[in-house]
Amino acid sequence: MPRALITGITGQDGQYLAEFLHGRGYDVFGVVPGQANPRADALQEEMPFVEVLGADLQDLSSLIAAVEYSQPDEVYNLGAISFVPLSFRQPELTANVTGLGVLRMLEAIRVVGGRDNPIRFYQASSSEMFGKVRESPQNESTPFYPRSPYGVAKVFGHQITVNYREAYGLYAVSGILFNHESPRRGLEFVTRKITNSVARIKVEIQEELVLGNLEARRDWGYAEDYVRAMWMMLQQAEPDDYVIATGESHSVEEFVERAFTAAGIDDWRRFVRVDPRFLRPSDVDTLIGDPSKARRVLGWEPTVSFDDLVRLMVERDLGAERERLRSLAR
Numbered sequence: 001m002p003r004a005l006i007t008g009i010t011g012q013d014g015q016y017l018a019e020f021l022h023g024r025g026y027d028v029f030g031v032v033p034g035q036a037n038p039r040a041d042a043l044q045e046e047m048p049f050v051e052v053l054g055a056d057l058q059d060l061s062s063l064i065a066a067v068e069y070s071q072p073d074e075v076y077n078l079g080a081i082s083f084v085p086l087s088f089r090q091p092e093l094t095a096n097v098t099g100l101g102v103l104r105m106l107e108a109i110r111v112v113g114g115r116d117n118p119i120r121f122y123q124a125s126s127s128e129m130f131g132k133v134r135e136s137p138q139n140e141s142t143p144f145y146p147r148s149p150y151g152v153a154k155v156f157g158h159q160i161t162v163n164y165r166e167a168y169g170l171y172a173v174s175g176i177l178f179n180h181e182s183p184r185r186g187l188e189f190v191t192r193k194i195t196n197s198v199a200r201i202k203v204e205i206q207e208e209l210v211l212g213n214l215e216a217r218r219d220w221g222y223a224e225d226y227v228r229a230m231w232m233m234l235q236q237a238e239p240d241d242y243v244i245a246t247g248e249s250h251s252v253e254e255f256v257e258r259a260f261t262a263a264g265i266d267d268w269r270r271f272v273r274v275d276p277r278f279l280r281p282s283d284v285d286t287l288i289g290d291p292s293k294a295r296r297v298l299g300w301e302p303t304v305s306f307d308d309l310v311r312l313m314v315e316r317d318l319g320a321e322r323e324r325l326r327s328l329a330r
């Protein structure tokens with residue numbers, strides 16, 4: 001059985017990736033930080049096949065122990081402070097976890113794996129590295145111009161991964177993934193905040209949806225498609241970096257409008273208010289990815305359209321809210 005070690009296993013991508021790898025016959029090990037992490041308990045209940053290892057991206061010795069114990073064929077580094085506004089409030093923590101954490105994971109692999117290191121490493125790079133975009137659409141050779149402490153930390157993680165590949169011959173790849181969403185997306189991110197609020201407005205337990213920058217444009221795909229791409233990257237003969245995106249860009253406002261429509265509410269403007277509290281010190285205005293290399297080399301294709309993604313997330317949140325109300329009434 002192949003063995004995989006995943007950091008960030010309690011997050012959106014970690015959960016989908018764990019299911020995907022388990023379905024392919026992998027033994028799955030997951031790194032979880034903290035001494036009584038509530039997300040670890042939820043994960044164990046939902047995915048008992050995962051072996052949870054206590055470790056932290058801020059602590060090299062704990063990562064070495066995790067690699068030594070799990071003896072992985074593949075390591076997926078998905079752990080990060082991933083919420084951009086938090087990175088403005090806690091930039092040093094973000095640099096430490098999202099940036100230096102990558103270096104520590106690479107060091108753990110280099111030290112434990114030894115000279116003829118067979119461990120394959122995946123780094124979760126991000127379209128946030130393109131920030132104030134230098135060209136459109138963005139591809140693997142587009143220059144970086146990050147706009148947040150998070151984006152800056154991801155650039156470090158990306159470049160140190162490239163450096164360990166070149167310096168030590170590690171099989172290390174970076175997937176430059178554009179935004180990807182799902183019903184498992186954290187409620188703090190804009191798509192899930194919208195679909196969850198729309199569902200609550202529909203069942204009349206919430207009155208308004210308060211947002212920040214409605215004009216920001218993103219290339220939004222579906223998370224399950226994107227974790228499949230991570231695995232595909234590690235199955236290639238040679239390690240390389242790939243952009244994963246849909247090649248379509250939509251505004252936050254469009255997402256809002258489609259979400260209300262999916263819930264059968266036409267006059268969305270009645271329910272939406274903009275509050276400067278949700279604006280960022282500097283934002284990424286527009287992103288659109290060019291996934292042609294992934295198409296050509298990996299044979300990867302996204303399977304869920306923008307409309308289907310919005311509908312799927314609204315339906316799932318609406319179902320959950322209705323179920324919650326039913327169980328309260330019982």
Ligand code: NDP
Nearest residue numbers: 008010011012013033056057078079080082124126179180
């Ligand atoms: P989430 O925010 O859902 O998950 C982040 C994970 O990181 C959680 O499991 C969290 O654990 C873990 N984590 C946080 N701090 C530490 C730490 N100190 N040590 C170990 N683990 C830690 O992110 P996603 O699943 O959405 O994203 C996965 C990765 O991909 C991230 O690196 C993100 O930056 C990157 N990315 C995401 C994109 C997206 O659109 N989703 C696009 C491009 C890149 P816990 O919560 O249990 O503390």
Ligand code: GDR
Nearest residue numbers: 082084126127128178179188189190191211212213216278
């Ligand atoms: P992003 O995702 O910053 O692209 O990072 P997020 O969903 O947080 O924001 C997208 C855009 O929406 C605008 N926006 C709001 N955002 C939030 N969270 N809440 C609001 O109320 C709101 N109103 C408007 C934002 O200003 C922004 O322009 C995500 C994360 O998953 C990163 O970890 C990942 O690397 C990138 O996607 C690709």
